[in-house]
Amino acid sequence: MNPTGTPSAPVSLDLDPFAPEALQDPLPMQAALRDAGPVVHLERYDVYALARYEHVHTALTDWQSLQSGAGVGLANFRYEEPWRPPSLLLEADPPLHDAPRAVLSGILGPRSLRRLRETWSANAEELVDQVTAEPSFDAVTALAQAFPLRVFPDAVGLGRDGRENLLPYGDHAFNAFGPPNDLVAKGALRVAELSAWVNAQCARDKLTPGGFGARIWDAADAGDITHAQAPLIVRSLLTAGVDTTVHALAAMIYAFAAHPAQWERLRGDPGLARIAFDEAVRWESPVQTFFRTATGDLSIAGSLVPDGKKVLMFLGAANRDPRRWTAPDAFDLARDPSAHVGFGMGIHQCVGQHVARLEAEALVTALARRVRRIGLAGEPVRHLNNTLRAWSSMPVRIELA
Amino acid sequence: MATETSATARGADSASAVELRVASKSPAADGVVALTLARADGGRLPDWAPGAHIDLVLPNGMTRQYSLCGDRWDARAYRIGVLREPDGRGGSAFVHDELDAGDVVAVGGPRNNFRLAPAERYLFIAGGIGITPLLPMIVQADMLGVEWRLLYGGRTRSSMAFLDELAVHGDRVTIVPQDEGGVLDVAAWLPEDLDGAKVYCCGPKGLLDAVEAHCAGLPAGTLRTERFLAADTGPRTGDHAFDVELRRSGRTVTVGPDRSLLQALGEAGLHVLSSCRQGVCGTCETTVLDGVPDHRDSLLDDAERAAGDCMFVCVSRSVGPRLVLDL
Numbered sequence: 001m002n003p004t005g006t007p008s009a010p011v012s013l014d015l016d017p018f019a020p021e022a023l024q025d026p027l028p029m030q031a032a033l034r035d036a037g038p039v040v041h042l043e044r045y046d047v048y049a050l051a052r053y054e055h056v057h058t059a060l061t062d063w064q065s066l067q068s069g070a071g072v073g074l075a076n077f078r079y080e081e082p083w084r085p086p087s088l089l090l091e092a093d094p095p096l097h098d099a100p101r102a103v104l105s106g107i108l109g110p111r112s113l114r115r116l117r118e119t120w121s122a123n124a125e126e127l128v129d130q131v132t133a134e135p136s137f138d139a140v141t142a143l144a145q146a147f148p149l150r151v152f153p154d155a156v157g158l159g160r161d162g163r164e165n166l167l168p169y170g171d172h173a174f175n176a177f178g179p180p181n182d183l184v185a186k187g188a189l190r191v192a193e194l195s196a197w198v199n200a201q202c203a204r205d206k207l208t209p210g211g212f213g214a215r216i217w218d219a220a221d222a223g224d225i226t227h228a229q230a231p232l233i234v235r236s237l238l239t240a241g242v243d244t245t246v247h248a249l250a251a252m253i254y255a256f257a258a259h260p261a262q263w264e265r266l267r268g269d270p271g272l273a274r275i276a277f278d279e280a281v282r283w284e285s286p287v288q289t290f291f292r293t294a295t296g297d298l299s300i301a302g303s304l305v306p307d308g309k310k311v312l313m314f315l316g317a318a319n320r321d322p323r324r325w326t327a328p329d330a331f332d333l334a335r336d337p338s339a340h341v342g343f344g345m346g347i348h349q350c351v352g353q354h355v356a357r358l359e360a361e362a363l364v365t366a367l368a369r370r371v372r373r374i375g376l377a378g379e380p381v382r383h384l385n386n387t388l389r390a391w392s393s394m395p396v397r398i399e400l401a
Numbered sequence: 402m403a404t405e406t407s408a409t410a411r412g413a414d415s416a417s418a419v420e421l422r423v424a425s426k427s428p429a430a431d432g433v434v435a436l437t438l439a440r441a442d443g444g445r446l447p448d449w450a451p452g453a454h455i456d457l458v459l460p461n462g463m464t465r466q467y468s469l470c471g472d473r474w475d476a477r478a479y480r481i482g483v484l485r486e487p488d489g490r491g492g493s494a495f496v497h498d499e500l501d502a503g504d505v506v507a508v509g510g511p512r513n514n515f516r517l518a519p520a521e522r523y524l525f526i527a528g529g530i531g532i533t534p535l536l537p538m539i540v541q542a543d544m545l546g547v548e549w550r551l552l553y554g555g556r557t558r559s560s561m562a563f564l565d566e567l568a569v570h571g572d573r574v575t576i577v578p579q580d581e582g583g584v585l586d587v588a589a590w591l592p593e594d595l596d597g598a599k600v601y602c603c604g605p606k607g608l609l610d611a612v613e614a615h616c617a618g619l620p621a622g623t624l625r626t627e628r629f630l631a632a633d634t635g636p637r638t639g640d641h642a643f644d645v646e647l648r649r650s651g652r653t654v655t656v657g658p659d660r661s662l663l664q665a666l667g668e669a670g671l672h673v674l675s676s677c678r679q680g681v682c683g684t685c686e687t688t689v690l691d692g693v694p695d696h697r698d699s700l701l702d703d704a705e706r707a708a709g710d711c712m713f714v715c716v717s718r719s720v721g722p723r724l725v726l727d728l
């Protein structure tokens with residue numbers, strides 16, 4: 001801390017968190033960032049990086065000093081036009097953020113999800129039975145993608161056709177939070193077509209009654225949000241509800257495949273399923289980074305962050321900060337992973353976290369019942385994304401119980 | 402001058418997360434005091450939005466609900482306005498006569514049953530202390546550039562709180578002290594055409610009944626009200642010690658007054674998954690098999706609280722000496 005109280009310029013580094021090598025294996029860069037200081041100025045993008053748990057947690061909760069309304073990606077909506085109309089949840093601040101958030105957290109809250117538990121468990125059993133009929137398979141496509149794509153679009157109330165568009169759309173949306181690099185360029189080829197499909201699904205008459213989507217429209221009828229807001233809130237579900245869960249499930253399966261002793265442990269105590277999922281989210285942090293924008297000249301741990309500058313929060317780095325976690329690189333079911341920042345924290349904390357947890361619990365419980373041993377059958381392959389930590393394939397071999 | 406965004410990352414872990422200090426107490430009108438509450442360590446308080454109230458657990462064991470009427474951009478203080486209720490059962494009298502700056506109170510929530518929903522126009526109607534939840538709504542309507550008007554009635558001008566703060570709004574505010582202008586004439590004040598408008602009303606029963614009668618037949622969600630109840634709103638207690646029986650693991654854990662239930666469970670080696678540790682995210686929801694929870698979360702509505710079959714162990718406690726959980 002600066003004894004005079006006048007914040008000073010933070011350390012400056014020339015590293016690119018969005019370069020392919022960093023996306024492939026972000027851990028060394030994260031450690032370097034944590035060790036360089038509480039705030040690090042990244043020259044290439046002129047943004048201020050936070051990688052220690054304490055400061056990331058504070059930045060996430062301090063919505064007054066660090067706004068989301070100027071975009072949670074690198075693009076600064078104060079000066080740049082967003083690629084699509086901003087999200088009413090992720091890219092909005094109070095008071096605009098309040099009503100959409102309140103409506104969605106009611107619809108996706110644990111008590112309103114109870115009615116899905118049985119169906120999803122049955123679905124998970126069925127899928128696991130099918131998939132484990134073979135001794136080896138690709139856990140990304142066969143489980144981590146297949147399960148959410150089986151249950152989530154139904155829960156939202158989407159029609160059958162075009163569901164395959166959800167993954168590439170989400171992938172592009174999360175790439176677009178980063179700089180305009182090759183990953184964004186690649187997604188841009190299909191963005192018009194995918195956006196058109198997603199936007200069309202948000203219309204009231206496309207959504208089956210009783211689903212999350214229809215209930216968002218019902219909230220508009222009740223006057224809690226406007227009818228103009230409803231489709232954008234449905235869009236948030238479709239953008240943020242699939243890829244993130246897919247990658248979190250893949251992270252959990254990978255963690256178990258790489259840690260046979262932890263799989264044993266889970267099989268001995270299936271009640272650990274909930275802890276296991278959150279520990280996997282801490283350990284792999286499927287959503288690696290988000291940006292905020294300083295609403296005034298800020299002092300973070302004595303370092304000056306000037307007004308209007310972007311602040312890049314490394315959720316993944318915070319979740320492995322040895323200042324906060326004992327042996328952070330270990331995937332360990334004996335740990336209490338509570339208060340990790342993998343779902344964010346504060347008013348923007350992932351509103352779908354209970355949905356993801358329920359999906360994970362259903363899937364891993366079914367898997368633990370049927371599978372005695374699960375191990376990697378080959379090198380898993382990373383899928384690169386500017387925001388997400390993901391796998392594109394993960395060959396596994398299993399032994400049935 | 403840079404704002405220091407200070408670290409309270411571990412703050413929510415502390416046992417005193419729901420204990421606040423009276424930072425200041427000042428008269429707001431005849432029979433009304435304004436209190437500001439803050440954490441002893443000056444840390445952030447749980448977020449809130451206009452219309453939210455907190456449960457104040459007084460040192461004498463009484464619990465009262467008060468709307469937050471401060472500035473949500475100041476994350477380190479809550480402001481409430483407390484009317485002395487001559488016919489009350491002593492909660493407000495305690496606040497007026499006994500509670501001093503520096504005293505500690507337990508706080509539940511904030512909870513919000515009176516949210517500001519989007520509208521093309523707002524029509525605010527306040528009776529007496531019912532002005533409190535409307536004050537932050539007015540600030541936000543201004544911020545959003547949404548047109549609004551306020552009709553504010555009270556017994557006498559000197560008994561009406563926060564008139565000074567409303568003075569800046571000029572003729573958007575209509576002040577009607579009863580001894581000067583009689584009871585509020587809602588029908589005359591409300592416009593004929595309420596299309597696209599929302600009416601927010603808070604105050605005594607008579608006023609609410611009148612407004613409800615007038616607004617009957619309007620589209621759903623047009624009128625939004627909050628009734629001020631002087632009565633106790635359910636069992637709530639101070640931070641006494643209690644025992645928790647964990648039915649599935651066949652163990653009993655004692656929760657001391659200086660510990661949250663979540664902490665006590667963790668110290669006994671039983672990790673309940675949590676996240677926000679402020680009663681806002683829902684992660685630590687736990688099934689209650691027996692006993693009466695002392696709910697201090699921001700999530701359950703009144704019916705769910707009364708059902709008492711689930712609780713959020715990061716902030717909530719026990720009314721009685723014993724609680725049985727499905728853990």
Ligand code: FES
Nearest residue numbers: 676678683685715
């Ligand atoms: S941890 Fe968020 S409600 Fe208890």
